[in-house]
Amino acid sequence: MESMLNKLKSTVTKVTADVTSAVMGNPVTREFEVGRHIASGGPGLCWRIYNGTKKSTKQEVAVFVFDKKMIDKHQKFDKDQIIDSLKKGVQQLTRLRHPRLLTVQHPLEESRDCLAFCTEPVFASLSNVLGQWDNLPSPVPNDIKEYKLYDVETKYGLLQISEGLSFLHSGVKMVHGNLCPENIILNKSGAWKIMGFDFSISSNNPSDAEPKYTCKEWEPNLPPLCLPNPEYLAPEYILSVSCDSASDMYSLGVVMHAVFNEGKPVFQVNKHDIFKSFSRQLDQLSSMSPAVLNKIPEEVREHVKMLLSVTPNVRPDADQMTKIPFFDDVGAVTLQYFDSLFQRDNLQKSQFYKGLPKVLPKLPKRVVVYRILPALTSEFVNPDMVPFVLPNVLLIAEECTKDEYVRLILPDLTPVFKQQEPVQILLIFLQKMDLLLTKTPAEDIKNSVLPMVYRALEAPSVQIQELCLNIIPTFANLIDYPSMKNSLIPRIKSACLQTSSLAVRVNSLVCLGKILEYLDKWFVIDEILPFLQQIPSREPAVLMGILGIYKCTFSHKKLGIPKEHLATKSLPHLVSLSIDNNLNLNQFNSFMMVIRDMLSRMEAEHKTKLEQLHVMQEEQRSINISNPGSQSEDIKSPPSSGNQMSLTLEEKQRLAKEQEQAAKLRNQQPLAPQTIKPAATTNAQTKDLTSSLLNNMTSLSSMSLANTPRPAPVQGTTMAAFPSTTPMVGSMGAPVSNGFNQTMGFQTGAMGMGMRPPGPGLYGGMATTTSTPNFGALAQNHGLAGQSNKAPDMSALDSLFTPNKPKVTLNQMGPNPTPGASTPWLSQFGPPQNAQTPMQGVPVGMGGVPSGFGMQANPFFSPQNFSQPAAAPSMNPSGIKHSASVNNDLKDLFG
Numbered sequence: 001m002e003s004m005l006n007k008l009k010s011t012v013t014k015v016t017a018d019v020t021s022a023v024m025g026n027p028v029t030r031e032f033e034v035g036r037h038i039a040s041g042g043p044g045l046c047w048r049i050y051n052g053t054k055k056s057t058k059q060e061v062a063v064f065v066f067d068k069k070m071i072d073k074h075q076k077f078d079k080d081q082i083i084d085s086l087k088k089g090v091q092q093l094t095r096l097r098h099p100r101l102l103t104v105q106h107p108l109e110e111s112r113d114c115l116a117f118c119t120e121p122v123f124a125s126l127s128n129v130l131g132q133w134d135n136l137p138s139p140v141p142n143d144i145k146e147y148k149l150y151d152v153e154t155k156y157g158l159l160q161i162s163e164g165l166s167f168l169h170s171g172v173k174m175v176h177g178n179l180c181p182e183n184i185i186l187n188k189s190g191a192w193k194i195m196g197f198d199f200s201i202s203s204n205n206p207s208d209a210e211p212k213y214t215c216k217e218w219e220p221n222l223p224p225l226c227l228p229n230p231e232y233l234a235p236e237y238i239l240s241v242s243c244d245s246a247s248d249m250y251s252l253g254v255v256m257h258a259v260f261n262e263g264k265p266v267f268q269v270n271k272h273d274i275f276k277s278f279s280r281q282l283d284q285l286s287s288m289s290p291a292v293l294n295k296i297p298e299e300v301r302e303h304v305k306m307l308l309s310v311t312p313n314v315r316p317d318a319d320q321m322t323k324i325p326f327f328d329d330v331g332a333v334t335l336q337y338f339d340s341l342f343q344r345d346n347l348q349k350s351q352f353y354k355g356l357p358k359v360l361p362k363l364p365k366r367v368v369v370y371r372i373l374p375a376l377t378s379e380f381v382n383p384d385m386v387p388f389v390l391p392n393v394l395l396i397a398e399e400c401t402k403d404e405y406v407r408l409i410l411p412d413l414t415p416v417f418k419q420q421e422p423v424q425i426l427l428i429f430l431q432k433m434d435l436l437l438t439k440t441p442a443e444d445i446k447n448s449v450l451p452m453v454y455r456a457l458e459a460p461s462v463q464i465q466e467l468c469l470n471i472i473p474t475f476a477n478l479i480d481y482p483s484m485k486n487s488l489i490p491r492i493k494s495a496c497l498q499t500s501s502l503a504v505r506v507n508s509l510v511c512l513g514k515i516l517e518y519l520d521k522w523f524v525i526d527e528i529l530p531f532l533q534q535i536p537s538r539e540p541a542v543l544m545g546i547l548g549i550y551k552c553t554f555s556h557k558k559l560g561i562p563k564e565h566l567a568t569k570s571l572p573h574l575v576s577l578s579i580d581n582n583l584n585l586n587q588f589n590s591f592m593m594v595i596r597d598m599l600s601r602m603e604a605e606h607k608t609k610l611e612q613l614h615v616m617q618e619e620q621r622s623i624n625i626s627n628p629g630s631q632s633e634d635i636k637s638p639p640s641s642g643n644q645m646s647l648t649l650e651e652k653q654r655l656a657k658e659q660e661q662a663a664k665l666r667n668q669q670p671l672a673p674q675t676i677k678p679a680a681t682t683n684a685q686t687k688d689l690t691s692s693l694l695n696n697m698t699s700l701s702s703m704s705l706a707n708t709p710r711p712a713p714v715q716g717t718t719m720a721a722f723p724s725t726t727p728m729v730g731s732m733g734a735p736v737s738n739g740f741n742q743t744m745g746f747q748t749g750a751m752g753m754g755m756r757p758p759g760p761g762l763y764g765g766m767a768t769t770t771s772t773p774n775f776g777a778l779a780q781n782h783g784l785a786g787q788s789n790k791a792p793d794m795s796a797l798d799s800l801f802t803p804n805k806p807k808v809t810l811n812q813m814g815p816n817p818t819p820g821a822s823t824p825w826l827s828q829f830g831p832p833q834n835a836q837t838p839m840q841g842v843p844v845g846m847g848g849v850p851s852g853f854g855m856q857a858n859p860f861f862s863p864q865n866f867s868q869p870a871a872a873p874s875m876n877p878s879g880i881k882h883s884a885s886v887n888n889d890l891k892d893l894f895g
Helices: 002-023 076-095 151-172 235-239 245-260 271-286 298-307 330-339 346-362 365-381 383-399 402-417 424-431 433-439 442-457 462-478 481-498 502-518 521-532 540-555 563-578 585-625 628-636 649-667 683-707 796-800 886-894
Strands: 032-041 047-054 060-067 104-110 114-119 122-125 184-187 192-194 724-727
Touching (some): 032 060, 047 122, 151 184, 151 192, 151 330, 235 245, 346 383, 383 424, 442 481, 462 481, 481 502, 502 540, 521 540, 540 563, 563 585
Parallel strands (some): 032 122
Antiparallel strands (some): 047 060, 104 114, 122 184, 184 192
16 A cells, blocks of 8 residues: 555656756746646647646646656757747647647746746647557556547547648638647547648748649758648648648648548558658559548548549548538537527527437437537527526536536536526426436535426416416426425425415426425424414315315325324314315215224214223233232121111021031041131132122022012113122112122113113223123123222121021022013013124225225325316405316316
8 A cells, every 4th residue: 555655656756857847937827827738739749738727716727748858868959949840830730720720728837947838728630539649648547548539529520630721721821731630639528620731831822723832842852840740741842832711721631531440541651761652652542442441431531532642633632621511410400500600690590409318319428528519508698598508518528427417517517507597497407307316416405406496386476376386396306305395395384375366276286296295294293283273265176175185195104193182183174174064965975984984083083092091901900819818817807887777697607617618528527617718728718709699690580570660661771890899789779789799780781771871981891801800690791981999888788687588598588480481571681692783894904995005095196086177267255267278287286
């Protein structure tokens, strides 16, 4: 790792030292920051090209530097010749201004060590792109090494060079004299530009129709930098010391050959014997083999052959070359049109931009991003053109990576986000909102994109509001929750309440319904549902929209409405809306279906809660009854009332015998008849005691029923579960005791033994089976859910066993019912075993409500769930104006 860092440090230090030594002291450095070495160009690739920026404006430039150390090996005379030649070329370039010539930003500056001047931003020379890497940094930059020319770039590049030559020949009356790949520069946008006017020749008679050019004789003893590149020179230049505009056209033919042949010219020239080489070349050109041009595209092959003709008059001129069919490619024509846009009026531009989306997919991405995009974004300063330019820019943005979008497109889009006129700008942005939210950084979304959406919701145009409300659900998942909660939802609610357009109000409800799934449960309950009650209008479409939001919230597995809210707010609101006179039958049925679903859910949930509570209470009672400690206390406790009587002698004797037998089985020791100790009681004793008590109670019930007047049965009366806090009362109103335990109570309202129920509260319990012992056919139902859990009190039974009564067994006192026969009086209180309560068919829990929430379950995505409302007049009593699109909206919403 350390070695890598040291290597990187040495490389950076070397590059910095090279730049410093090359440019230090040159006046160019006063105004421009010089960056890294990126390319080379000019005669013999002698100019090093650096990227740079202007210090005052931060404008990007290219800095061309010629290091004088390169010619230290030459004599002083040769050095001066080279310097003068280079100066002439730059000075000539600086004077000439044309889109096809390299633009000079700062003129040539000379210092002791170098020459330097600044131009528009540059990528590389054509020679670098074709594989000539002389005077390039080491290692060669990957963007140059891997650069491949696309067909459209090649065609349009050659067309640009032809146009540049046409300007020189016709406009300036000048021959370039050294046209070759070294003097063709590709700027940062990919345009091909001409430079290297070191050997240019101006006309001796520029005003005449036929200009004349004076050519210098070839001097082989001069340094190479003082001579044109012989491989691209016309034969007449060397052999007959003559030249004219046709000589440049020959050079153009060789350049075209090199472009299609990996940078190789038509002939290799022996620079040591230049005249002999050109004589041989002349013969070869006279009888050119077809194999020489086999790599050139067929549609331009004949034109290249004409350009390489030995006879200058046969060669096409520059103006003719710009019109050949080879350059009629749709991509080349498109790029050419962009370069001439400044000459067009707004109408011509708008027509061109309308057709551009069909052309962009056919062009390479590099051409679109670096050639077309800058031309498009430059039109943003013209508000009238923005609606025509913006769709193309966003189309390019879709094909860019996020990094390219942020670096190349977003800076130019940011000012456009704030433009409100013309209104089409807002519409275009809304239609591409998913693209903007996907590729724009979060900070820029918050500062630029979402404020534009908010402005659309508050726009005075109903059409803008409708479009915005329709589009918001498509990108709602991309909006951060705080922005949606604090900014977006309040504006949608405000638009719904304040608008005078029915379409906007309905679309507001539809929009809310579609984005419910992105909200949390309590926000919907606290903010959305109360808002529905504030909506003033009662059009069928509005009512169905309100119903849809209730239905979505009620059925969504993440949201849901608690039963308390259903009972107190949702159902009352829906019931009041359901009887609105504007609703038709299908719409009313839709309301009732949702209301029934809500009632069923509320009933099932509350019943489940009460059943669970009852089960918990029963479990607690069972624990108290089965607790031995509590039983022993009950047995030990004496009768608590003076009115209670002791057991008869027969009963006491029988009980003493049972205890004595149990004691003998346990420890063979006698036990006093009156001594009853719970600690010594066995399970058998407890069982016998319980059995005896049950028999006594059965007899008692039968006797009481036989001797007591029968009241009218009361429907709905329930039997209290054992034990009970209310003492059992006999026919005379005295408490009944069985002589063994404390007073055993029963709920008076539940027995129906000559007593009326004390109040309606006794009829609210739910009748279910229980595991506790029952006493006869009456004890079939549970007591009230809120009944207290106390020890059984049976002292009321003692009043039945007075000394005056005959001493007969309890079993003899009761009538013997016929087996299988049922008592009619008892049947009033005992429901049939197979009877089913109305609640038994209600499912518990979600009860058939769909658990998902998507396109199928959401009524706003399935508008056929609602019926089409009747056609409303243009102005209804509530003052809502119907827009032209209301009927279509209602059809889409509610089928």
